[in-house]
Amino acid sequence: MPASSFPTPERPLPLPLPYEKPMLQRAASAADQEKIYRDHTRQRLQLTAIEMGLTAVAGSVAALLARLLIPMPEYVGLRVLLLPLTALFAFLIARAPSVQTYGLACMATIATVSFNSYLGALGTDRPLMYFLPAAIIIAVTTSFFWITLAQWVGGSLACYAFFLPFVFDPTANRTDTVFTLLYAGIALATGFVTHRRIQDYQRRAFDQECRLAELSATDALTGARSRAEFLHQAEQAARLARETEAPLALLYLDIDHFKRLNDSHGHAAGDAVLRGMAGALRQALPQHDVLGRLGGEEFCVLLPGQEQAQAVAVAERLRLLLAQVPRPDERLTVSVGIAVLRADESVMQTLHRADLAMLKAKQSGRDRVCTAD
Numbered sequence: 108m109p110a111s112s113f114p115t116p117e118r119p120l121p122l123p124l125p126y127e128k129p130m131l132q133r134a135a136s137a138a139d140q141e142k143i144y145r146d147h148t149r150q151r152l153q154l155t156a157i158e159m160g161l162t163a164v165a166g167s168v169a170a171l172l173a174r175l176l177i178p179m180p181e182y183v184g185l186r187v188l189l190l191p192l193t194a195l196f197a198f199l200i201a202r203a204p205s206v207q208t209y210g211l212a213c214m215a216t217i218a219t220v221s222f223n224s225y226l227g228a229l230g231t232d233r234p235l236m237y238f239l240p241a242a243i244i245i246a247v248t249t250s251f252f253w254i255t256l257a258q259w260v261g262g263s264l265a266c267y268a269f270f271l272p273f274v275f276d277p278t279a280n281r282t283d284t285v286f287t288l289l290y291a292g293i294a295l296a297t298g299f300v301t302h303r304r305i306q307d308y309q310r311r312a313f314d315q316e317c318r319l320a321e322l323s324a325t326d327a328l329t330g331a332r333s334r335a336e337f338l339h340q341a342e343q344a345a346r347l348a349r350e351t352e353a354p355l356a357l358l359y360l361d362i363d364h365f366k367r368l369n370d371s372h373g374h375a376a377g378d379a380v381l382r383g384m385a386g387a388l389r390q391a392l393p394q395h396d397v398l399g400r401l402g403g404e405e406f407c408v409l410l411p412g413q414e415q416a417q418a419v420a421v422a423e424r425l426r427l428l429l430a431q432v433p434r435p436d437e438r439l440t441v442s443v444g445i446a447v448l449r450a451d452e453s454v455m456q457t458l459h460r461a462d463l464a465m466l467k468a469k470q471s472g473r474d475r476v477c478t479a480d
Contacts, residue, residue, distance in 0.1 A: 213253070358422050
């Protein structure tokens with residue numbers, strides 16, 4: 108029975124669950140998956156923003172000091188003023204709230220460092236040869252922290268645009284111009300390949316991290332939330348329920364005579380029933396109701412925003428629905444216990460009361476729903 112067939116008047120709109128983890132496998136579309144990946148990559152790269160900023164400022168200072176050793180240095184004051192601006196842009200990298208802002212801050216940092224190097228090249232006998240090493244270093248070393256191809260293109264343009272006044276200078280040395288274009292092109296190609304390879308590595312690492320996280324949060328046999336993950340989400344839901352003064356109900360379900368099934372038909376048959384039961388529950392429950400397997404044949408359902416009467420109605424529907432799940436020896440029946448979170452108790456205490464209610468259903472003849480005292 109799909110969730111949409113449940114009568115809606117007795118079920119209020121479910122509370123939003125801010126505690127659900129934004130893992131790749133839970134994304135609704137390819138666009139959502141890509142956004143999660145890029146945000147994740149941004150957050151990891153931002154951890155190195157301080158080091159990147161210190162390196163950029165230190166490199167600019169070293170270039171400025173080196174230029175002072177050459178006769179007739181120009182724009183020294185302006186180059187000094189660019190140092191705190193470089194540090195400011197590096198700070199914005201660390202604080203960027205989005206991938207787009209992060210990319211713009213990175214481009215601004217590169218443009219500032221490149222402009223500093225450009226000013227240092229002015230007034231020298233061979234300005235292209237002065238600026239070329241700085242441009243190559245910038246293009247290659249920054250290739251790892253671009254998140255998108257568009258950002259890499261923008262960063263490369265922010266750096267290489269300062270070549271143009273030198274390259275198109277009619278008085279420029281022809282040999283310097285030819286070798287500048289050659290080595291700049293090599294650096295550009297190297298930066299592009301490095302960027303793509305690092306992107307591939309980061310994507311693989313992210314996908315593996317998500318798979319491991321999903322495996323730890325999911326019961327391998329049934330696809331329900333694992334015990335640890337379910338309890339974690341239950342704690343978060345309880346905190347939200349207390350903050351909003353909304354009800355929170357727990358259903359504790361246990362398959363009747365499950366040991367007899369395993370003894371007479373084998374554990375493979377028991378596993379098939381568990382998978383069928385979990386599949387039916389996942390199909391019937393709305394998205395905001397969390398299904399977990401606590402162990403063996405015991406399942407628990409988290410019902411945010413549900414009072415006891417509403418939880419009883421849901422439990423009765425689920426009990427009738429599960430009777431349609433195939434079982435080789437008899438009709439599948441479950442005993443269900445219900446408990447609603449109290450203001451003065453923990454989630455584990457609520458779960459314990461639901462467990463006791465389930466045992467009461469067992470003792471009362473099984474295949475029924477009982478509520479906690």
